Amino acid sequence: MVLPITLLAYFLILMDNSIIFTSSTQIGQSLEMSATNLSWVSNAYTLTFGGFLLLSGRLSDLLGRKRIFLIGLTIFGVSSLLIGVSQNATMMIAMRALQGIGSSIIAPTTLALMMDAYTGNMRQKAISYYGAMAGIGASVGLLIGGALTSWISWRAGFLINVPFTIALIFLTLKCVKSSPMSISKIDYLGSLLSILGLGGFIFSLTERSAVLIGISILVLVAFVLRERAIKFPILPLMLFKNRIRSGAYIVRLLFMMAMLPYWFFVPQVMQSEFHFSALQAGLGFFPLTILNFIVAMQLPKLVAKFGNNRMLMVGEVILFIGLLWTALSDLSNGYWIAIALPMSVIGIGQGLILAPVTSAGVHDAPKELAGAASGLTNTMHQIGGPIGLSIIVASTANFHMEVAFMTLFTLLAGIIVAVMILGGSKTKLD
Incomplete structure (x- = not known):
């Protein structure tokens, strides 16, 4: 039961990360929110999600996976309920921030539970399903958000989490084995520096403030120096000594720099250029979702035959082709030719990338550091999106140029994977 429990939990937090894209207009109208306040519905979640990931991953190593996972589920479920009944902008934003903390606990702990x-x-099969969920959860979130918003209310998109969370808590108590607690101390100063540094960095990107970016980078430098000096770090720097792991962290960062802007801009294009409703914009991601799922289900066989890094390389090349096709498409040709066809190629590439890059991020990580490795993998996933989106928004307001930036990020990721392979890295993960 570990696999269905962890996959459903991971799906819920991914869905709530993207559901905002198709329901934000209705949320703003319902709660009479300004454009600035509405942006914080997404930003508050992203800030706490990304800021607490390293701490959450390490706590699962020290205090036990099951215990930390249950805490995360409880926070996520309660905050989802309170978001669903919010009556004003302040409550909505505060509860989204709390929901982000719950998600930051669930994300690394699910992967660590699977590794245990x-x-x-x-x-390898379990991580393939986990990687498939990373792509499917984001795109299905767009569909579910659009459907629930159109048919019921934007509130239903959050209230639906509550019964699923209760079921997950029950199943976890019954089916998941407890892991022992560690006697190691907790680095509270390092935890604070990581939260301030990562949260501040994501905030500075969303606000596009050069001063805040500089301050947050200094805090992160102080965090790294602290981790080098202390015997019980929140982020064990030994995780970077493995070439496969360190390369995977950069590739995961670049992948999300490309894909979060894609998930963000394409629904807007569907609604503005093709006059799609919120539901139709969600349905418009079906080509990506279906092909992502089909490819991801075949990955264990492909990885066994060709090796993890080589499949990652193929995925990066296919994703590059799909994004380049999108960048060169003429929107006047309509949805099917301009968006759906290249989106199908992107779905294949995404399906080939997420599981291998997740496997590489935890490759050969010691069992006692599985939570930290999972936290670092998810941290790169979470901060990559805001970095890419901020760069693109600050640079252009033209859809074709926006996709050109996404294509560049994908090209850089492909080059890094090629260097990993040529550098003599293992091509098949144990």
């Missing part, structure tokens, strides 16, 4: 429960080929 499975080994060898079974672990």
